[in-house]
Amino acid sequence: MAANNSGSEPRIPEDVTLEDEAEAEAKGKAPAASSSATTTMNRSGSRPQLDLSGAAIHGTLEDRNPTILLPNQSDDISHLALDIGGSLIKLVYFSRHADQPTEDKRKLSTKRRLEIFTGARRSYPVLGGRLHFVKFETGKLNECLDFISSKQLHRGGVDSPSWRSGAQPDNIVIKATGGGAFKYADLFKERLGVSLEKEDEMDCLVAGANFLLKAIRHEAFTHMDGQKEYVQIDQNDLFPYLLVNVGSGVSIIKVDGHGKFQRVSGTNVGGGTYWGLGRLMTECKSFDELLELSQRGDNSTIDMLVGDIYGGLDYSKIGLSASTIASSFGKTISDNKELSDYRPEDISLSLLRMISYNIGQISYLNALRYGLKRIFFGGFFIRGHAYTMDTISFAVHFWSKGEAKAMFLRHEGFLGALGAFMSYEKHGLDDLSAHHLVERFPMGAPYVGGKIHGPPLGDLNEKISWMEKFVQKGTQITAPVPMGAPATTGMGGFERPTSKGDILRSDASAALNVGVLHLVPSLDVFPLLEDPKTYEPNTIDLDHDEFKYWFTILSDHLPDLVEKAVASEGGTDDAKRRGDAFAHAFSAHLARLTEEPAAYGKFGLANLLELREECLREFQFFDAYVSIKQRENEASLAVLPDLLMELDSMDEEDRLLALIEGVLAANIFDWGSKACVDLYNQGTIIEIYRMSRKKMQRPWRIDDFDTFKSRMLKKDQPYKSALISVDNAGADVVLGMLPLAREFLRRGVEVVLVANSLPALNDITANELPEIVAEAAKHCGILRKAAEAGGLIVDAMAGIQGDTKDEPASVPLMVVENGCGSPCIDFRQVSSELAAAAKDADLLILEGMGRSLHTNLNARFKCDALKLAMVKNQRLAEKLFNGNIYDCICKFEPVS
Ligand SMILES: Nc1ncnc2c1ncn2[C@@H]1O[C@H](COP(=O)(O)OP(=O)(O)O)[C@@H](O)[C@H]1O
Ligand SMILES: CC(C)(COP(=O)(O)O)[C@@H](O)C(=O)NCCC(=O)O
Ligand SMILES: [Mn+2]
Known part of the structure; x- marks a missing residue:
């Protein structure tokens, strides 16, 4: 530490x-x-x-x-x-x-x-x-x-x-x-x-860029007309490309492979020029101040435009609009003015445009020279600044007539340092792939709109103090992104920036x-994904409207979550402080994403839900729902024996239906859903469970049960190994998923229960599951023998109900962790333990809204897949299924 x-x-x-x-x-x-x-x-x-x-x-x-x-x-x-x-x-x-x-x-x-x-x-x-x-x-x-x-x-x-x-x-x-x-x-x-x-600097730049483009999934993006779009780089089609590093000066490198490159050009007019000239010509004390000024600038007071020369007209014959810059700073020769007569804002914008445009043009010419279509721009001159990127992109697009593409890198300025590290x-590091890297955004650095700066935040106390300081100051813990989409003329010129915000983040x-x-x-790609390259975990794009909706949902849920989190840590003053800090930190992330949805790379709902869990962990809330989970586990385990008896009295077909109904009904216990939490005030766990079961009416909103049943009943083709991904603690796992797992075991199908590595809402974790299985096994021979065979029950706990030595050996019941700490699952990054267990599986069962609706609803697997969930959100039900809240989904996707 x-x-x-x-x-x-x-x-x-x-x-x-x-x-x-x-x-x-x-x-x-x-x-x-x-x-x-x-x-x-x-x-x-x-x-x-x-x-x-x-x-x-x-x-x-x-x-x-x-x-x-x-x-x-x-x-x-x-x-x-x-x-x-x-x-x-x-x-x-x-x-x-x-x-x-x-x-x-x-x-x-x-x-x-x-x-x-x-x-x-x-x-x-x-x-x-x-x-x-x-x-x-x-x-x-x-x-x-x-x-x-x-x-x-x-x-x-x-x-x-x-x-x-x-x-x-x-x-x-x-x-x-x-x-x-x-x-x-x-x-x-x-x-x-x-x-x-x-x-060597060039070696490092290239090594850094190649590493980033290989290992970070959403590293590169285009930026045109204010729109950022992430680009999926195909590793087999990366080279050759042009790398333009815009630091103090500019290096232009043709990259042909790993360690294969040539510095083909460069220009001394770069970031240092903008900052240096800008500092001389304005009163700016920092680079950011200069950049901020440009956002309120009007370069037509300084630049000589085509319109100035042509009496306000376009020079349309060669495609130049009246607002195209004919000569940067050209207008200042004709006026009888001193430097102090010009607005620093206008000077900064003219400079920025001159230099960005020039870099774009030189880069294009080099791309042309070597027949390259892709140009990656790095270096801190870019500074993630929308207008700079738009200007460069515009130049490349304009001069290449759309043939060449300007792309930017999220780690823009760190190419050289990364290369040196490599x-x-x-x-x-060379052996790492995208699935080994997880990017996280801790509140590790003081950040705020305005000028609060401070020491690096090493420990929890410092972080909390920072959050408190923000609150005291009443400062918005986010800085607005002032740049709107700049209006382009489409004819080789830019209009002025349209947005007039005055604070650069x-x-x-x-x-x-x-x-x-x-x-x-130890993370791996799930081997049963049909096509990892095209796999997209998120079912719905988090576009503007969707984000707005989730922003409200998550913000509304915050007070309740904080209360639970604080209670889980004993409700002490320290826990309350951390709770407040967590709420502010998470709100700050939400606000940041509202300003710029692509701020953290390509972000889906799964990422958003995981961010919340990460924030909790950052402020050392390791299991906010711990007591709720315990309470529900106990209540459910108490009624499990009766349920098992009831199931055992049914014939095979009725039992299968009752089991699937049971899973869907018990998925109602979801502390992440507002509607469900409201329901919990209306009865005990068991009452709600019974009510939910009673309401099960087929056909469900998606109802593939009959096909699933036929497949299960095929005696000549039994499944061998089922991976069963579980969701929530309490009735969900105890009364829903365990009885289903037991059905497979009694049919001789090996079962691997897959659960979260870390807590997320009221999800059961892989650490907690063996104890629950052991408890359930006290009343059930099938579970007991299978759990013993799977090593889930240690010898001391075995034989609780009679000696089982003479009974036939059972297929094993095992538990593996999935590598996640989120209510959703991204199958591109699972634990190697799960990846190993998946090799023998011929059936995958995904349960719950997070793992089979928000994510993976459309995912295709190499084995049969059954997706089971109750939809506990009205909007999602409408959007995905034209349905209603509490609809049930039973989606069976056999491979053949
Ligand atoms: N905070 C900052 N201070 C100074 N320059 C900055 C800052 N942020 C961005 N820049 C820009 O980044 C340029 C330096 O980029 P960088 O990639 O670090 O190059 P170098 O390795 O030459 O220092 C500066 O010339 C300036 O244009
Ligand atoms: C976070 C969840 C995906 C968890 O659902 P689960 O996977 O446990 O079925 C779900 O609770 C959710 O989407 N909640 C937010 C929506 C709402 O409150 O309506
Ligand atoms: Mn859950």
């Missing part, structure tokens, strides 16, 4: 994306010790390297976040790389997950677990952790040095053994690129005792655009 260094950390006036070390989610596993014992890792002779020899998992195999011991790892490992440019210093650093003991109640026998893991075990060359992105002004190098020093980044972070033992960082080498790696090498040695190992040998808040990248090597 970060040291509690409030007050001692440097002030960071630049945007920073800081670690959230409040909770750990490591799933990194060490590679098999033998396989890496002799690996040589030293590509370029630098010392920082991970020595994985002898690596071993420390702790029990059940640990979700096992500590990895690297006995042969020298203490001076560096997890930091720098790009020291003419204007800005960019840092990329890696923090390993905090070693947090996980309380794991799972009763899986080690033997069974090993069986599962044998299938899933692989060697993970990269350790689980997080990549952070931070920048400083080069002119404030000292702040950067203070930052590195306070976090001991040059010594592997404050958690590293060398830091704790107070060892000297002799011989530590840090990868660095950019001119400053040469210029400031001595200062780094003097201040931090570290040597900078220089990496140059550490054997960190394993503060630099610190812009940090939210780039989150912390969590490296989770």
Whole structure:
């Protein structure tokens, strides 16, 4: 964990994306010790390297976040790389997950677990952790040095053994690129005792861009007429492309492959020119101030336009409108005016247009020269600024007559630093794919519209204090995005920016655009997805109207959620503080997304619901619904024996129907649905369950039950292995899903129950499930034998009701975690445990609104799939099924 260094950390006036070390989610596993014992890792002779020899998992195999011991790892490992440019210093650093003991109640026998893991075990060359992105002004190098020093980044972070033992960082080498790696090498040695190992700037830019384009799903986007659109990059069709890095100066690189590139051109008129000239010509003290000014500018007072020359007319013969700039700053020659006679706003806009347009044009010419159609723009000049991107895109589009496409990168300014980081040998990043990376947006950095800046937020208390400060100030915890779509003439010119907002989202808040990248090597693509490339988890696009609706739903639900969360932590004053901070943080995210829906990349409802859970965890609410879940589990387990008896008295066909009805009816217990929560005031759990069952009337809104039943009754083609993804705690799992699982077991079908890795609303987790199964097994031989066979019940608990030794062996009942902490599931990123279990499955059952309606309703799988849910939201029922709230869905999709 970060040291509690409030007050001692440097002030960071630049945007920073800081670690959230409040909770750990490591799933990194060490590679098999033998396989890496002799690996040589030293590509370029630098010392920082991970020595994985002898690596071993420390702790029990059940640990979700096992500590990895690297006995042969020298203490001076560096997890930091720098790009020291003419204007800005960019840092990329890696923090390993905090070693947090996980309380794991799972009763899986080690033997069974090993069986599962044998299938899933692989060697993970990269350790689980997080990549952070931070920048400083080069002119404030000292702040950067203070930052590195306070976090001991040059010594592997404050958690590293060398830091704790107070060892000297002799011989530590840090990868660095950019001119400053040469210029400031001595200062780094003097201040931090570290040597900078220089990496070639172009190598780094290309390595960084290639990594991002390969590993981050929504890294690249187009920006035309104010519209941002993410572009899916096909890995097999990435090269060649043109990379234009707009930093202080501009580098133009033709990229043909990994490590294959040529710097084909460049221009000295770049970001430094805009900022430098702008500073001289206006009173601006910061780059952002200058950019902000441009948003209120009118360049027609400064630029000579076609209309100025043609008496207000277009020069239509060559396609130039009257508002096209004929000559940047050209008008100032004819007026008898001094610099002070011009508005700084107009100057800034003229400058911005001149430089952006010029860069766009030169880039296009180079693309033309090499026959390239795609141009990626990076560098901090872009700064995610809508008008800058629109201007560049316009130039590329205009000159290429739509043939070439300008694309931008979310990690625009960090290409070089990432590339330098990549140059550490054997960190394993090269092997990472999109499914190993999860981007999160913690409130780790102070961000607010206005000018509040502050220290990096290392610990929970600091974060809470920040949120409180915002509230006290009555400041809106979001900064508006002032730019509307600029009006284009379509004829080679731009009108002025149409929106007149005057605040550029503060630099610190812009940090939210780039989150912390969590490296989770144990995530996998679900192997039963029919086509992972075209798979889209979200059923409905979160467009403007849809977002507005969910904004209201989630905002309305907040007070109740906070109350539950605070109660789950004992209702203490500390919990109340954290509850308030959580509410403000989540509201701030919502407000941010309202301003710019694409702020965090391509965002669907699944992401939004997960963001809420992540926010809770950020403020250390690990299970807001814990007592509700317990209460409902107990009440449901008490009536389970009667239900099982009732089911056992039915014939096969009636029983199947009763089971599916039971699942649908019990899915009503959903604490995320407002309508359902209102219902809970009207009766006990069992009363509501009975009422819900009584109301089950076929045909359901989607009713494939008969086809499913026929398939189940096919005696010559029984299923072998069913993956059953469960949803909510209480009646949902106990009275709905467990009896269904039992039906499969009694038919000789192996069952793997799939549950969340982390809590989300009232969802049952994989940790909680074995106890429930064990409880249920006390009254049911089928469940008991299967749970024993699956290692779910340890020996001591077996034989509770008579000796089962003489009974025939059962197929196993197992539990695996799905890798998620959300009410939805994205099958591109599931636990390797689930991926391994899926290999033998011939039936997948998805249950609940989150996992089978909000997500995956249209997903196709390689095995038979049954999607079961009660629709607990009127709008969704109308939108998806032209139906009503409490409609039921039983969608069966056999593969053949
Ligand atoms: N906060 C900032 N301070 C200074 N320049 C900034 C800032 N934000 C964006 N910029 C722009 O980014 C440019 C630097 O981009 P960058 O990619 O970091 O290049 P370099 O490596 O040359 O420093 C500056 O010249 C300026 O135009
Ligand atoms: C979060 C949920 C998807 C959980 O549903 P579940 O998967 O448990 O069936 C659902 O509660 C939901 O969409 N709630 C918000 C809509 C509402 O309050 O009407
Ligand atoms: Mn749920």
